[in-house]
Amino acid sequence: GQQVMQIPQYQHVQEGEDFTTYCNSSTTLSNIQWYKQRPGGHPVFLIQLVKSGEVKKQKRLTFQFGEAKKNSSLHITATQTTDVGTYFCAGPLQGAQKLVFGQGTRLTINP
């Protein structure tokens, strides 16, 4: 079945270092969404990418959608302790009205 894979599963960085998580789909996606979940919290929508090759920025966060619309990445520049949490990508299941979530990348930061 259609899968959305994320790597790495865990990432520990020193505050101020950069962080990147990658999302890969087995099929072409009509859009890719990114969510952030703080420890003990609920997922919160960050952004949606729709176009092939699209790049969007939110302050220190940069989101990319691959040319083939099968992969995406989230890059955080100069991490801060407020960036701690799990980052999920999600894409619509082909032909169905469902979102498939990746398993998430858990980011921890040493202050």
Place this chain on the structure above:
Amino acid sequence: NAGVTQTPKFRILKIGQSMTLQCTQDMNHNYMYWYRQDPGMGLKLIYYSVGAGITDKGEVPNGYNVSRSTTEDFPLRLELAAPSQTSVYFCASSRQMNYEQYFGPGTRLTVT
């Protein structure tokens, strides 16, 4: 605007007991979803609804039931609780299918 609200926040059930997890949204969204999240894992879709009176199964529907009598409410029913249903349950809603989803705060359920 409260967004998506869920009750209860926490619950402990004995094996075989039943309960209903409540979910309400005040954004007039047609689309609503129930997910479960096991420790350290991603989100798995249990059931979803595209509007009042219309529901459909997700990835892991066994052991659960839903109903959608109004646009605002989407309760999830566990009939015979099992330890495998120990999880955190999130309700979500969206304006359009497969677009930005708004999540509730979750219900942490333990079955012992």
